[in-house]
Amino acid sequence: MSELFVDEYPKQARVVKFAFLTSFVALGVGAVFGLIQALHRTDVLRIVDSPTYYTVLTGHGVFLVVTFTIFFLVGLYQWAVTDSLGRGPVNPRVTWAWYGLMSLGTLITAVAILAGFLDDPPEVLGSELSADVLFTFYAPLQANPLFYVGLVVFVVGTWLAGADWFRTWLAWKSDNPGERIPLPTFMVLTTMIMWYVSSIGVAVALLAFIMPWSLGLTESLNPTLTRTLFWYFGHAFVYFWLLPAYLLWYIVLPKLSGGRLFSDPLARVVFILFVLLSTPVGIHHQYLDPGIAEGFKFIAMTNTMFLLLPSLLTAFTVVASMEHGARQRGGEGTFGWLRALPWKDPAFTGMALAGLVFAFGGFTGIVNAGMNINYLVHNTVWIPGHIHTQVGTAVALTFMAGAYWLVPQLTGNRLWGRQLALFQVVLWFVGIVFMTNSMYRAGLFGMPRRTAEPQYDFDYGVGVGSMGELNAQLALGGVLLFVSGALFLTIMLATAINRDETPLVDGTIPPALSGPEDSPRILDNLKLWVGIALVLIVIAYFVPLASIISRGGLFGPDVGPFPVWIDIDSLFRLAAELFWR
Numbered sequence: 001m002s003e004l005f006v007d008e009y010p011k012q013a014r015v016v017k018f019a020f021l022t023s024f025v026a027l028g029v030g031a032v033f034g035l036i037q038a039l040h041r042t043d044v045l046r047i048v049d050s051p052t053y054y055t056v057l058t059g060h061g062v063f064l065v066v067t068f069t070i071f072f073l074v075g076l077y078q079w080a081v082t083d084s085l086g087r088g089p090v091n092p093r094v095t096w097a098w099y100g101l102m103s104l105g106t107l108i109t110a111v112a113i114l115a116g117f118l119d120d121p122p123e124v125l126g127s128e129l130s131a132d133v134l135f136t137f138y139a140p141l142q143a144n145p146l147f148y149v150g151l152v153v154f155v156v157g158t159w160l161a162g163a164d165w166f167r168t169w170l171a172w173k174s175d176n177p178g179e180r181i182p183l184p185t186f187m188v189l190t191t192m193i194m195w196y197v198s199s200i201g202v203a204v205a206l207l208a209f210i211m212p213w214s215l216g217l218t219e220s221l222n223p224t225l226t227r228t229l230f231w232y233f234g235h236a237f238v239y240f241w242l243l244p245a246y247l248l249w250y251i252v253l254p255k256l257s258g259g260r261l262f263s264d265p266l267a268r269v270v271f272i273l274f275v276l277l278s279t280p281v282g283i284h285h286q287y288l289d290p291g292i293a294e295g296f297k298f299i300a301m302t303n304t305m306f307l308l309l310p311s312l313l314t315a316f317t318v319v320a321s322m323e324h325g326a327r328q329r330g331g332e333g334t335f336g337w338l339r340a341l342p343w344k345d346p347a348f349t350g351m352a353l354a355g356l357v358f359a360f361g362g363f364t365g366i367v368n369a370g371m372n373i374n375y376l377v378h379n380t381v382w383i384p385g386h387i388h389t390q391v392g393t394a395v396a397l398t399f400m401a402g403a404y405w406l407v408p409q410l411t412g413n414r415l416w417g418r419q420l421a422l423f424q425v426v427l428w429f430v431g432i433v434f435m436t437n438s439m440y441r442a443g444l445f446g447m448p449r450r451t452a453e454p455q456y457d458f459d460y461g462v463g464v465g466s467m468g469e470l471n472a473q474l475a476l477g478g479v480l481l482f483v484s485g486a487l488f489l490t491i492m493l494a495t496a497i498n499r500d501e502t503p504l505v506d507g508t509i510p511p512a513l514s515g516p517e518d519s520p521r522i523l524d525n526l527k528l529w530v531g532i533a534l535v536l537i538v539i540a541y542f543v544p545l546a547s548i549i550s551r552g553g554l555f556g557p558d559v560g561p562f563p564v565w566i567d568i569d570s571l572f573r574l575a576a577e578l579f580w581r
Contacts, residue, residue: 005083005409005507012082013410015095019075020403020410022103023068024492027396030064031485033057038435038478040452042471053452054132055116061135062113065241065391066154067106072399073244074102074161077188079406080247081165083507084182085172089164098160105154112147126216134450136230137210139223145214148206155199162192180516181524183264184251190271191243193530197537198236198279205229209555222556224291225548231282232541239278241391243271245358245398249318249351251509252405256348257325257341261512265519266317272523273310276533280540281307287374291551296544297371303540304369311362318355324513346418350401350425354394357432361389364440379450382443385436392481393432400488401425407495408505415504416494420487428484435477438470 006013033056039045040053048056078095082088089095115121115129122129124146131143137151165188169181181189205226212218254261261267283300286292323337331340342348364386367373377383408415415421447467448454522528 004412004505005079005406006412009082009088011092012078012088015099016075016079017410018099019071019078020407022106023071023075023399024489026063026067026071026106027485028489030060030068031482033060033063035478035482038475041454042475044471044475050452051132052117054134055113055130057450058116058132058134059110059113062109064396065135069241069244069391069395069399070154070158071102071106073240074099074158076244076247076399076402076406077161077165077191079410080184080251081168081188084184085168087168087172090167090171091164094160094164094167098157098164101157101160102154103157105150105152105157107150108153109147109150112144112150115144127214136234138230139210139213139221139226142214145211148211148214152203152206152211155203158195159199162196165189165192180521183261183267183512183516184247186268186524187243187247187250187271189526190275190529191240193526193533194236194243194275194278195240197275197530197533198233198240201229201232201282202234205233218555220556222548222552222554224289224552225545225554225556227289228283228286228292228541228545228548231285232279232537233282234285235282236278238390239274241395243274245354245395246270246314248398248402249314249355250321252402253318253348253351253355254321254325255509256345256351256405257322258329259321259325259327260510262317262320262324263514263518264512264516265514265523266313267512268516268519268523270310270313270317272529273307273313275529276536277303277307277310279533280536283540283544284369284374287371288378291548292544293547294371296540299540301369301371305366308362308366315355315359322352344422346415346421346425347401347405349422350404350428351398353425353429354397354401357389357397357429358394361386361394364389377443379448380443381439381447381449384449385439385443388432388439389436393428397425397428397432400428403488403492405505407492409507411496412502413495413498414502415491416498417491421491424484424487424491427480427487431477431480431484433477434473435481438473438477442467442470442474 005016036047036056037053037060040048040050040056109131112129112131116132118129124144127142127144129144129146131147133141133143133147137143137147165185169185169189172185173179209218209221209226209229213221250261250267281300281304283292283297284304287297322341323331326337326340329340329342331337341352343352364382367377368383368386404415404421443449447470
């Protein structure tokens with residue numbers, strides 16, 4: 001691996017820089033919207049009226065959860081494939097094509113969302129230009145068709161990006177027969193396999209049902225069916241955000257610690273487990289949805305618990321790698337080695353704090369996954385609290401910390417404001433602690449989510465909490481996160497124009513303590529894992545989808561009663577009859 005990426009691969013560095021630039025612009029817009037929400041819900045400052053709040057809420061979700069995360073992902077993955085394989089893409093025009101498609105899709109979707117700020121939005125494609133449907137766009141909420149067109153173009157762009165990386169790997173493979181897939185490229189390919197398999201669900205929902213409905217080509221749709229198709233995709237989407245952070249934890253964090261990755265084989269196993277387990281668990285987001293039998297919800301819960309395994313393996317591998325690095329730096333004792341870690345490095349500290357928050361968020365995720373406990377927190381602000389610990393910190397803070405290490409290699413410039421960058425990552429950590437503490441506790445008290453006017457109050461006495469105290473924490477956390485985000489963007493801009501100094505960064509990645517030669521070659525058999533993943537998906541989804549369609553039809557509406565249990569044998573017979581028709 002090169003010491004300075006921009007010197008070795010200047011054309012690829014340009015692509016990565018553009019992807020990061022788009023990601024950071026989306027971060028800035030989404031952060032402004034997040035601050036507006038935090039101040040509005042807590043009644044500290046009302047910048048928009050309550051109907052417009054839902055425009056802000058939709059923009060916050062789309063610009064941060066979709067645009068910021070995925071543009072950073074494609075930039076990071078372009079770097080990882082190029083650097084680990086030692087070659088650029090087969091056809092650079094394809095690379096710029098997927099970046100162009102993703103940018104165009106973002107622009108189209110943004111126009112549909114931001115039109116919600118207009119007093120009199122124009123009519124486009126037969127309906128008013130607006131998209132106050134949040135990033136989940138649940139039917140029967142309906143956006144202007146332009147919103148869905150933008151999403152489709154964006155997803156097609158990501159598909160083309162994956163194809164570009166697979167072509168690069170196949171070209172490398174033909175020149176290096178018998179070689180194991182380098183770990184960074186392995187992580188990229190398995191992530192994209194998961195994305196291809198899961199995004200089929202949202203593609204079908206959009207192209208076959210929601211877009212024709214929004215265009216007036218069909219009169220109705222089956223909301224249970226489209227919602228289930230969304231969550232077929234939606235939980236794997238969570239890991240699509242997370243796996244780039246995993247890549248940085250496995251590849252960069254051990255180096256920053258002063259050592260090497262503990263186990264290359266364990267890292268490969270973790271990514272394979274995500275390919276297998278990420279998609280068949282989506283029904284656990286639908287525990288309170290009518291139209292899905294309790295038995296299948298129980299199966300989804302059981303499958304979800306298996307996803308603890310790759311997270312626990314990651315915790316073990318990354319912490320072991322950090323300990324190895326700390327002991328290389330002179331750390332001693334059972335826990336004394338922690339003091340030897342480079343806590344003054346903003347890249348290291350940001351990733352370490354992100355991992356700490358991710359561990360806590362994992363425990364709250366167990367609550368979400370359990371059927372009986374989920375009933376307590378479902379559709380309360382506990383859920384956005386969990387989201388903000390995971391994508392809002394485990395992912396976002398890792399990306400920001402990773403940028404402090406990677407952007408100097410892309411620009412050839414020294415990181416500007418190193419001490420300020422350290423303050424920024426710590427400030428983000430403090431802000432998220434205040435915000436999520438408020439959200440988790442308010443969620444346990446029943447505070448609803450996704451509403452501009454919660455109209456909720458309680459006071460359980462001294463030492464237990466009141467709505468006023470929790471609102472103050474939420475507002476404070478939101479302000480601190482906004483300030484931290486603004487500092488990050490300032491540091492990135494200053495670094496981009498800081499051309500007088502050479503970067504103080506070493507881009508070489510040392511080999512793992514246990515390399516790919518210590519693992520069986522079957523781990524690199526991507527076709528095998530795709531086949532197993534598809535079988536698991538059929539087992540998890542074929543019968544529930546057949547039941548939903550049989551009750552409500554393809555174009556609904558499915559408004560039947562909540563079923564307690566449906567006999568499995570009867571469902572298989574019903575599914576078979578539907579198939580043979």
